[in-house]
Amino acid sequence: MRLIFAGTPDFARVALEHLQQGGHEIALVLTQPDRPGGRGMKLQASSVKQFAIEHGLPVAQPRSLRLDGKYPEDAQAARAAIEAAQADAMVVAAYGLILPQWVLDTMAAPDKFGCFNIHASLLPRWRGAAPIHRAIEAGDSETAVTIMQMDAGLDTGDMLMAHTVPIEAGDSTGTLHDRLAVLGGRLMLLALAKAQAHALKPVPQGMQGITYAKKVEKSEAALDWTQTAGQIERKVRAFNPFPGATATLEGEILKIWMATAVPMAQAPEAEPGTIVLLDERGIAVAARDSVLVVTELQRPGGKRMKVADFLRGSGLQEGMVFARHQP
Secondary structure: EEEEEEEEEEHHHHHHHHHHHOEEEEEEEEEOOOOOOOOEEEOOOOOHHHHHHOOOEEOOOOOOOOOOOOOOHHHHHHHHHHHHOOOOOOEEEEOOOOOOOHHHHHHOOOOOOOEEEEOOOOOOOOOOHHHHHHHHHOOOOEEEEEEEEOOOOOOOOOOOEEEEOOOOOOOOHHHHHHHHHHHHHHHHHHHHHHHHOOOOOOOOOOOOOOOOEOOOOOOHEEEOOOOOHHHHHHHHHOOOOOOOOEEEEEEEEEEEEEEEEEOOOOOOOOOOOOEEEEEOOOEEEEOOOOEEEEEEEEOOOOOEHHHHHOOOOOOOHHHHEEEOOOO
């Protein structure tokens, strides 16, 4: 097929790579404008843009696709590029902009296959921006990649294909993201083959079990030691690699990258947030019902460290108490 691809982060780049390697012609790539990033806050191209440039694919970076919005000139230029691409279909993966009705209408012409979306959840659970983070944070036992026919709603279109995967006990957003990204690329290739064979059967989403995965904010990063150890562990895994869970000790904000909830017959008598034991295997911190054993963490401006390396010269002692809230 001749395709338009719309996506921005690594999850989308993996899908784009699969589509190109699968023999599809990428007529146009849409991605978010370059953003400041890194320690120098220099403008950085998205992962999708970097791939497109490396492979000589045409790129457009509109700030908006709304013809009546804040950047109508961007939308008009994007409309011209989309029409000129003469694509058979559009594939969207973590693009970051909502497709307005004119895009859907353009791709819904009788000789086209419409707009497909690669979404990292089993819809209608976890519609929205951060389905992988929220599935781990909520303690879901499984998730999925869903290929959806896009409509004007937020992840409300008919489901075309879906494949579930278990969420393993040690999964972080990073590890689960990587598995789902590869699955998304493979599933999209299969969906396009079925579309060409007119073998796709759209299934409307159910009205039960709808949840929304709101965007992850840095303000959510602080750990609450009055929660159960299981809740805290899931947050650590969900916020790895972004934005990183944080905890404040002696006025210093530490990032907590890996931790494990350890069941106990009786809850520790110590105040939540108290270090009850520490050695090279981990830092055991009292939670509401048991303890959380921290095994990888990071000081401000430092590197991520295993706990054995971190403790050398750290000054940490049993009885120290992590603050309940960020200062």
